[in-house]
Amino acid sequence: MKRLAIGALLLAIALAGLVIFLNLRGESPIREAQALAPPAADSIARGAYLMRAGNCAACHTDRGGAPLAGGRAIDTPFGTVYASNLTPHAAAGLGGWSPDHFWRALHNGRSKDGRLLYPAFPYTHYTMVTRADSDAMFDYLRSVPAVDRANTPHKLRWPYSTQAALGVWRALYFTPGEHVDDGSKPAEWNRGAYLVRGLGHCGACHSSRNALGATSDMMDLSGGVIPMQNWYAPSLSAPSEASVAGWDTAQVVRLLQTGIAPRGTVLGPMADVVKQSTQHLAPADLQAMAVFLKSLPEGTAHEQKSSALEMGPRMAERGAKVYEQHCVQCHGARGEGVPGAYPALAGNRALRLPVTSNLVQVVLGGGFPPATAGNPRPFGMPPYATVLSDADVAAVISHVRHAWGNNAPAVSELDVAQQRSSSTP
Structure with missing residues (x-):
């Protein structure tokens, strides 16, 4: 027993020394x-x-x-x-x-x-x-x-x-690192990599975390739920989520500079980032970030752990009715939206994300793009938390996720109820 105790003590000392060294x-x-x-x-x-x-x-x-x-x-x-x-x-x-x-x-x-x-x-x-x-x-x-x-x-x-x-x-x-330019890439790409991976710390939100709050790769941009905020930061590499590989570079710059672009609008935590940070960056730096983000290797979409929910006829009828009462005035009968004001819902990949927390957040709490120099009076969506029940919210989100060719699974009333309770102070 004495030898075991001494061995355990020596092992503990060695591990402590290793931790200190690392x-x-x-x-x-x-x-x-x-x-x-x-x-x-x-x-x-x-x-x-x-x-x-x-x-x-x-x-x-x-x-x-x-x-x-x-x-x-x-x-x-x-x-x-x-x-x-x-x-x-x-x-x-x-x-x-x-x-x-x-x-x-x-x-x-x-x-x-x-x-x-x-x-x-x-x-x-x-x-x-x-x-x-x-x-x-x-x-x-x-x-x-x-x-x-x-x-x-x-x-x-x-x-x-x-x-x-x-x-x-x-x-x-954690291992201390340093930015090293990739000699096979142009200076503009390297500047964008430095801003996105380092100062911009985009991976702090756009990465999934384990039970101890760590990511498997600090440079990963494959999407993840932002802890304690109930927002999902979508993958910046998956075409079905938030990849901009197929966008014009000018559109990416516009999104980072103003919060709105023909193919996307920022809401939630990203709206704060644009308002307080990226709108103030030099055009050359925004261009560099856009070049780097467009170059990310294609990744796969985040997998939803819960099983896909089919939308029954009663939910479909309820969702269509709520949409007609509260949504059609801005987003249109065919989900076409109003260019420059209200985003189109038809074919909108943000509606088809496997993680639906952002949709629930926007319906319950509302959502506005940031007020920026390029878009000083943004159009937005009012909150419906006190207007719609959990069943109404689930039904209308399921309706827009299914309509106009979106063909995404429905959202359950339980999902809405859980998110509403976790968002209540």
């Missing part, structure tokens, strides 16, 4: 904060642009709070993470940080004191950010007004609240 990969010596010269104006401007590209303010600005002062709650399956204060306040923010500290946070997912950061902060993607871009972002953050707002402690369940558990997670699922 978590120190890519680490560089840290220079402590020193008196820094005021950042140059061009570096501040570049950093501000890169922060937009990374959509950093979306998480690090609380609703009604000071810009980048943190405090916003980010719900996860393991508890609540609160975004940190990025302003240069000496005690509450990044005032005591050096450029090395900031680089380590982006590249290695560590705070100034060496603590491991939770991957709600997408360092799993920001690890691709170059050191030059990191330094420019830090210069910008040094220039914003300092806000005395202490960071809110995270509220995570045990053992997810422990550094040990996070260390094991990182050993299993």
Whole structure:
């Protein structure tokens, strides 16, 4: 027994050492904060642009709070993470940080004191950010007004609240990386790859996650349900979901810049991305992202785990009636829609997605494209949560999924009821 105990202890020590070693990969010596010269104006401007590209303010600005002062709650399956204060306040923010500290946070997912950061902060993607871009972002953050707002402690369940558990997670699922240009591709493609995979962290939403919140491939863009939000980010590689391989490049640019295009409209979380981030990017960067997204190898559609539901005659009759009462005025009797205002439903691949959560979200909560410079007064859909019953919602969604050649399976009343209850505060 004594030998077994000693063996177990040695094994535990070895595993702990392995975890520590794996978590120190890519680490560089840290220079402590020193008196820094005021950042140059061009570096501040570049950093501000890169922060937009990374959509950093979306998480690090609380609703009604000071810009980048943190405090916003980010719900996860393991508890609540609160975004940190990025302003240069000496005690509450990044005032005591050096450029090395900031680089380590982006590249290695560590705070100034060496603590491991939770991957709600997408360092799993920001690890691709170059050191030059990191330094420019830090210069910008040094220039914003300092806000005395202490960071809110995270509220995570045990053992997810422990550094040990996070260390094991990182050993299993995170390896620091870097962006390396593909010499066989043009510069425009490489720039698009850098923005989509790194700063844009598109895979943070457009990838499926396992029970521990990790993806099998951090660069994967094959679609996934966004945790805690009840929205499905469709596959960017599957033609039946959200691939843009068959689009004109100008259409992809328009979608990212304005939120609407002849073949698609963004709603939900993606509308926030366009509003706060991509509409502000330079046309050359949007063009680069479009070129990269169009080049993605064709993937397969997400598989719906639940069995396909057939629409019976009673549901069909109910769905047609609800559509006539509430939908036909905008979307037309034949689902043709109104160009530039209300999307066509006939032949709309968003209606045929195997995951139907987005449709339920839009009918219950409404949906508007973002207000952008190119589309300042977007047309949208009002919420029907207080107007339609679960049976009505299931019937009308099933109707539009089946009509006009869409031929997709029906949606059950139970699916609607579950999503309505999970979306209720």
